[in-house]
Amino acid sequence: MNVEIKGIRFFAWVVEESNYLQGEDRMKEIFVRIERCVGCHSCELACAVEHSRSKNLYEAIYEIPRPKRRLYVEQMEGRRIPFLCRHCEDAPCVRACRTNALLQDPVTRIVTHSPERCIGCWLCAMTCPYGVINREEERRIAIKCDRCPQREEPACVKACLTGALVFLEEQDFASLVRREAISRTF
Amino acid sequence: MRDPISSVVCPYCGAGCRFGLVIKDGRARDICYDSDHPVAQGALCPKGNSALDLLYHPDRLLFPYRRDSHGRRHRISWDEALKTISTKLLQIRSDFGPEAVGFLASAKVSNEENYLFQKLARIFGSPNIDHCARLCHAPSIVALSRSFGSGAMTNPIKDLENARCILIIGSNFAENHPVVSRWVWNARDRGAYIISVDPRVTPTTKMAHLHLMIRPGTDGLLLNAMMAQILREGLENRDFIRSRTEGFQELEPILRSVNIEKVSKQIGVPLGDIITAARRYANSSASSIIYCMGVTQHRSGTDFVASCANLALLCGHIGRSGAGVFPLRGQNNVQGASDMGALSEFLPGYVPVGDVERRRSIVSLWNQKDIPVGGLTITEMVDEILSGKIRALFVLGENPLVSDPSGAETERALSRLDLLVLEDIFPTETAELAHFVLPAAMWAEKSGSYTNTERRVQWSPKVLDPQGESKPDLWIIGNLGRWLGIWESIPTPEEVLREINKVVPLYGGITPERLLGRREGLIWPCPEENHPGSPILYVERFNRENGLAKFYPYDADRDATPTEEDTFSLITGRVVVHYNSGSITRRIEALSRYEPKLEVTIHPKDAEKLGIRAGDLVTVRGEREAVDAIAKISSQVREGSLFMPFHFPEANRLTPRDLDPLARIPSFKDAKCKISTKGT
């Protein structure tokens, strides 16, 4: 019996461990190819719609609270960059959060935000180096990218027409960049 | 209804911040922040914030007093004080000659007061006039004037935010001039690369991308190595060197022969860091150098400053927005006091005393034929007191006992004087030795102009009445001049400023009428009435006669001295809540609670070796003396070095009296000492 109890624990540990290993293998990230961004803001729109209740543009416009985007295309000095949460390792926003409203998944590194625990102190926004944590006026809490948990591919990536946003594993992205370089060279 | 607000210049550091005083019933009640002011947008450091505690401090000197031979104080009237002092001064002049009297001006009082004071000293016949710029930035004046033409900051502080690369060398401005850090942070946010050279970890090094933790006193080696690397990679600005400078051919062979690998070992910094620093500095579009007492207070202080100037010239990073050399001055009017000629080798407007023609033309404005030359500096005066040549010393608001090197010797000297007159706001350590102590009015209780580190001349009006019987320094100097028979009437600050307009061409257009109306002041050089002031120097030409800057070669190798095994090099410096000799800030509870006692910082490894624990009372033995301090263990210092703030009377008892040959600054940062737990 004793062994079995230990076995359960052990088993759980094995599952976790294997998940971790597999997870690291399959971890996909949103990569930004800045040179491709034309500043069409479709990603922002798609993001807002994805985070609405109806998931439909026409209905989402009339929703209260009004759905808000989680990524921001900024245009400065004639160039455009989409800013989105990088889901940093050892994320400063998670370390700053005193109420555990922001939690980071140890495996996928995705930082999630639970609205019911958020007190709107904005310590997360103050420590975020990218300025991608924003404020929802109606509920007076923070909002940030959750990388669309219900979807296979995040809405912003799906909406990007120019391929400025890609959702790939790190090695795949590197090889993509290499392949592009080859095609440019020849 | 809002209470009336009067804007005054902060009495502490050289940044020259302004703030408003809310005055109610003749008393300053509150501070009002001036968010439009160009220096710091209304920001104030803790010292500025506690300025009101200073005004109404119970320790203030309110009455003139005389000390008898037993050390007892006797309150006397102003007339009696000035009469006795002047009689004694005249007596000494007739007995020993005018050279037997020394005058110490102050960087804390206004331009007008300094001007009048040096005029008094020089007409009195004494060449011995000096002030505490000697102890902090004399090398800057000497080296920058011979390289560029004038010994001052080239750009305003605000301009730092336009820099693309900032090299901070020997400056801890985050603690000494906290408002400067605002502009450095802004520059960093705009993408500037910050390099900090400091033997300690300080709040300033926190803002740097690259921190070169060099051995103390090897700044010259590092600068030469950086220049050598720039030359080796061909990053120097050849066009600039050809068209705007001279003397490069002398410097080049010295730099070509520098062995960077060897230097990296000597200064204790990885080779890669030196190369990175050199590349970043040379490659950026606008680079600035900020330096301070870490560079100047050395035996080769002048050479170190010259090296900073060489580096800026080599890359052509001067005379543009965001590119310049920024010596940060310590006190609110140290720039002004130097401009006003309160230095033994310069007359007002940096006219060398040796320049007979220009000297005569200034002196003729004072209705004099000629004045004596060849005066002594602060530290030399102390030596001459000991040798008996100087019999009397008139000190204007300074505390030489704490601020001068080798405190014990200074104490011995000052107690030997026939006459020591001190004018101050608080009973300082020096006041214990003075024969006469005269109470001076504080900054808000007198009007006058102050020149900050960026050459900004600002008018600080009188907004309060002096307390007790304290009087403005101008009144005291003017009255003393009357008793000495030098002039007839006491001038007002405006009258003195008008005279300065005539005598000092740099201040030509800074008339009282213009200054009074401008809160932001004017930046010299401002030669004419309608000149807008010159925030950035050397845009077209340098101030030297031929309009070219000059390289002054410095061979750093000759100064590289090996350190002994068990001796530590002592670094002295400031902490954020204290100011200079601490005679002011140690009295203010709001500040002194953060740093109540003298602490000496030691590296954990050294502490372990010597068996010192945190909080232990330790004895630090210098060349001449030993002092006690509380040990603080931290890896903020390098192994083999110690840090001690100099706001406490003990710290400067350890510092040596070695002088820089040109600027005659004592080498405060070169002290060698040993440390042990007390009692062993």
Added chain:
Amino acid sequence: MRRLLINEKLCIGCYACYNACEHGVVRLNDEGYLRKISILEACREGCIYCKDICPTGAIAFVYEDFKVPQEILLAMASCVSCGLPMATEKMIEFLSKRVEHINLKVCPDCRRRSSQQA
């Protein structure tokens, strides 16, 4: 004579009545990990500040001769970070119902320190 009676079950050991009482009837002493609230004397007529202010309604007035002093001992919870007593356990229990998302195991000083370090 009127005297003050504190319901020991309801009292959570906060400062409210101690601060409100201008006559020094309510005394509060922290001795290590115990907080002692004591009533050693009768109190004056007409003053009901403490009753008014009590968060749990633990205070009542009884009209009787003052004989036995009342003493309430409350255990202090210690901070998990620094180990020093921070507040009574009942206070934390009282609070935990209202603010669920706050970590109440750490004392305010340590909270400040940890948020500064993060």
Added chain:
Amino acid sequence: MGSSLRIFLRPERCINCYACEVACEKTHEGMGNIKVQGVPLVCLHCEVPPCITSCYRGALEIKEGIVVIRKDYCTNCGICVLSCPFGAIMVTEVERDGKKIPRIHKCDGCWERPYGFAVCALTCPSGAIGWERFEDAVVSKREKVYRLYLRG
């Protein structure tokens, strides 16, 4: 409300100079509401503040985005001190009739004072304490990253 000024710290900028502490104490009669230890810590004026949730007397309220204590309602019971996740509500012991009484005080954004906004933000030499619109602050952060990207 959406566009009102609020405190916005830039912790990386703090140079530990104590200017805010000294200024705050000066304006609040010795009861400073800000503590510096590497970074400044002051009430962040949360938008859903736990102190308000916990206060049983409603002695705390939000005025134009600033959480203030209503002095006449406050009983100094210390419950809000415990509930603040940052330890930003301070307790100072004051003497009253010979006994030590804890007084609870917190940042009031210099609400009643004629400075325009909080003294700590006005006096901060390095700009670590900002008092600005939330939206502006976030955009300026993105701008900073953008400039870093441009520098390469």
